[in-house]
Amino acid sequence: MKLVQQAIGNVFPDCDASALTLESKLSEIPDWDSMNAINLIMEIEALSGRQNLALQFGPDITAGELVEMLRAYGINV
Amino acid sequence: MFSQILATGSYLPEKVVKNADLTQFPPAAIPLIASKTGVYERRYAAPDQCTSDLAVEAARQCLARSGIAATDLDGIILATSSPDQPMPATSATVQAKLGATSAFAVDVNAVCTGGVYALRMADAMIRAGCAKRILVVAAEVYSRILNQSDFSTCPYFGDGAGAMLLEAAEQPTHPFINGGVLHADGTGEDFIKIPAGGSRLPFSKLTDNRQQFFQMNGKAVFEFAVTRGAEVIEELCRQNSIAKERLTHLILHQANINILATIAQRTGLPLERFIVNLNHYGNTAAASTLIAFDEMMTQTTNKVENGICFIVAFGGGLSWGGITIEMP
Numbered sequence: 308m309k310l311v312q313q314a315i316g317n318v319f320p321d322c323d324a325s326a327l328t329l330e331s332k333l334s335e336i337p338d339w340d341s342m343n344a345i346n347l348i349m350e351i352e353a354l355s356g357r358q359n360l361a362l363q364f365g366p367d368i369t370a371g372e373l374v375e376m377l378r379a380y381g382i383n384v
Numbered sequence: 385m386f387s388q389i390l391a392t393g394s395y396l397p398e399k400v401v402k403n404a405d406l407t408q409f410p411p412a413a414i415p416l417i418a419s420k421t422g423v424y425e426r427r428y429a430a431p432d433q434c435t436s437d438l439a440v441e442a443a444r445q446c447l448a449r450s451g452i453a454a455t456d457l458d459g460i461i462l463a464t465s466s467p468d469q470p471m472p473a474t475s476a477t478v479q480a481k482l483g484a485t486s487a488f489a490v491d492v493n494a495v496c497t498g499g500v501y502a503l504r505m506a507d508a509m510i511r512a513g514c515a516k517r518i519l520v521v522a523a524e525v526y527s528r529i530l531n532q533s534d535f536s537t538c539p540y541f542g543d544g545a546g547a548m549l550l551e552a553a554e555q556p557t558h559p560f561i562n563g564g565v566l567h568a569d570g571t572g573e574d575f576i577k578i579p580a581g582g583s584r585l586p587f588s589k590l591t592d593n594r595q596q597f598f599q600m601n602g603k604a605v606f607e608f609a610v611t612r613g614a615e616v617i618e619e620l621c622r623q624n625s626i627a628k629e630r631l632t633h634l635i636l637h638q639a640n641i642n643i644l645a646t647i648a649q650r651t652g653l654p655l656e657r658f659i660v661n662l663n664h665y666g667n668t669a670a671a672s673t674l675i676a677f678d679e680m681m682t683q684t685t686n687k688v689e690n691g692i693c694f695i696v697a698f699g700g701g702l703s704w705g706g707i708t709i710e711m712p
Contacts, residue, residue: 342536345535
């Protein structure tokens with residue numbers, strides 16, 4: 308999940324994105340909130356070259372669930 | 385001796401930026417702005433306007449309403465965290481633009497608490513006999529220091545300025561300041577910051593372009609604001625032996641409607657007594673409380689009298705504080 312880790316690392320500089328696993332909850336990332344979640348979506352769009360990703364983050368979403376959402380868009384994570 | 389408020393003023397730039405105008409963000413995210421912040425639109429300064437220009441507009445309106453000439457000012461205290469430049473103080477530029485040739489000029493940077501800090505300091509100087517008339521101005525152009533690509537900060541803020549002219553009076557005939565409190569906790573310095581541009585990290589040593597822009601830890605700031613904001617209201621009540629029920633107006637820093645609602649709920653005060661304008665102007669940092677106070681004093685259909693008003697703010701530093709204003 309290199310793209311996801313890179314995006315998270317870029318948006319949340321205090322997070323050791325390389326330590327994230329598929330089971331890691333995004334809500335446990337330092338500085339995570341609903342506004343920064345939008346920043347993460349924008350960063351994923353910038354890194355993947357895709358626009359208007361309709362990603363919905365539930366309160367307990369994991370990195371693995373995010374990976375699956377992106378794969379559904381055909382994005383190489 | 386008291387500091388009576390001879391007049392107030394405010395200035396909001398002409399350009400209105402609605403949430404839908406923030407097209408750099410995904411359209412699906414735009415509704416989140418109003419629900420998470422309460423902000424529907426904000427003002428941005430014109431390209432040729434800087435902080436001192438906004439300050440001067442508010443100051444001139446205030447002076448015109450008071451009938452006092454700028455040359456009769458003993459001091460100008462300007463609260464800002466978005467100065468024209470790191471030096472000289474923006475208040476010096478304001479002093480020159482106003483022609484306030486007898487006034488000292490000093491900037492106060494307590495970020496969003498700056499307006500309250502400036503009022504408390506001006507009041508202290510007047511009560512100590514150091515000055516008879518001090519113009520307190522708070523002005524911000526946050527549109528120039530925001531990362532316009534950062535959804536966690538950009539939508540919150542707007543530009544604006546407020547002003548209040550204080551004059552020494554043994555027996556006030558105008559609304560007057562009757563106490564206040566100031567606090568700080570520097571261990572929270574990382575929660576609200578612009579990392580670069582000073583001696584710690586000069587612009588020439590940037591390692592990340594984002595270091596030059598405003599940054600905020602939203603969750604931590606929310607908890608800080610609702611806790612300290614409610615505490616200050618209780619503290620001001622104790623300081624002046626005021627029962628909360630006697631408070632007629634609460635002017636809190638216009639940070640976020642959810643912060644105001646939470647403070648109202650925690651203090652048991654009806655939200656209707658809280659002045660709210662952040663829906664139109666966003667968070668104007670140090671200027672927010674002075675703008676709101678000016679609007680309360682000049683735009684209400686019923687004259688505000690026989691009331692007690694608290695001005696309460698919380699912001700970077702971390703800093704927080706409040707002022708009691710009695711309205712005879």
